[in-house]
Amino acid sequence: MAESLETLAVVTPTDLVNNFADDLFRFALSKTKNKEVSEDLVQDTFIVAVTKLNTFRGESTHKTWLISILRNKIADYYRKKTKENISDKEMDDQTLSFKASGSWNKENVPFVFEDSEHLLDNPKFTTVFYNCIEDLPELWSAVIKMKYVNPIKSKEICQELNISDTNLWQIVHRSKLKLKDCLGTNWIKEN
Amino acid sequence: MSCKKSTELVEKSKITSLSFKEKIFLRLHLTMCSPCSNYNVLSHQLDKLIKNGLEQEDSSETISETRKQEIIKLVNNIE
Numbered sequence: 001m002a003e004s005l006e007t008l009a010v011v012t013p014t015d016l017v018n019n020f021a022d023d024l025f026r027f028a029l030s031k032t033k034n035k036e037v038s039e040d041l042v043q044d045t046f047i048v049a050v051t052k053l054n055t056f057r058g059e060s061t062h063k064t065w066l067i068s069i070l071r072n073k074i075a076d077y078y079r080k081k082t083k084e085n086i087s088d089k090e091m092d093d094q095t096l097s098f099k100a101s102g103s104w105n106k107e108n109v110p111f112v113f114e115d116s117e118h119l120l121d122n123p124k125f126t127t128v129f130y131n132c133i134e135d136l137p138e139l140w141s142a143v144i145k146m147k148y149v150n151p152i153k154s155k156e157i158c159q160e161l162n163i164s165d166t167n168l169w170q171i172v173h174r175s176k177l178k179l180k181d182c183l184g185t186n187w188i189k190e191n
Numbered sequence: 192m193s194c195k196k197s198t199e200l201v202e203k204s205k206i207t208s209l210s211f212k213e214k215i216f217l218r219l220h221l222t223m224c225s226p227c228s229n230y231n232v233l234s235h236q237l238d239k240l241i242k243n244g245l246e247q248e249d250s251s252e253t254i255s256e257t258r259k260q261e262i263i264k265l266v267n268n269i270e
Contacts, residue, residue: 022254046265102196104226111233120244
């Protein structure tokens with residue numbers, strides 16, 4: 001359906017859901033990797049959209065408009081998650097990478113992917129990879145995803161998530177170490 | 192400087208800026224230490240994988256029909 005024609009016609013709430021529910025669901029799923037959460041986010045998005053439908057001026061397409069509402073809903077979702085978990089202080093206990101002296105443990109030295117450009121084309125890899133991200137402590141995986149959901153500056157991420165600069169790079173550091181260990185065990189050694 | 196500290200600096204440098212001293216230490220350490228230099232490469236690879244992974248949409252995925260009908264009911268009860 002041509003969007004320009006559609007914006008001129010009266011769009012009912014039912015039309016909106018029928019036309020865009022799948023698009024929104026796929027977008028939410030790509031960011032959260034969780035179907036149930038994605039369905040909830042899509043529902044919240046339509047509720048907001050329908051309440052504001054009379055303010056929609058047709059300056060953007062319906063899809064763009066809905067996605068921008070959904071983006072905010074995703075950010076809200078991560079913000080709430082990080083608030084719940086902000087007391088998580090077990091940073092150092094989570095990584096086996098280093099000895100007390102700060103040098104690498106022999107079994108956990110970093111590897112480098114030989115073909116990182118094409119890894120995401122491999123469904124076996126993406127399954128392992130997303131499971132590793134989900135296995136991170138909740139706050140960490142929220143920070144990691146949040147960091148890449150919106151192309152915003154790290155200062156804004158810190159404000160959004162109510163954490164300090166120092167916390168942000170420490171969380172990213174610990175998360176990558178954990179991802180390294182998880183991918184090392186479940187991907188590098190298996191292949 | 193320890194490997195733990197220097198890999199922290201790798202991440203710090205991507206988020207805020209390093210002091211002059213930190214920059215020198217890090218550069219020196221990375222040239223001498225191959226595990227940390229691997230970490231530096233892996234960190235960059237992971238950045239790309241996470242970013243691209245979170246953009247990857249699976250076109251075969253659809254919202255469940257029951258949920259869709261529930262949402263339609265919900266939005267028609269607004270006002």
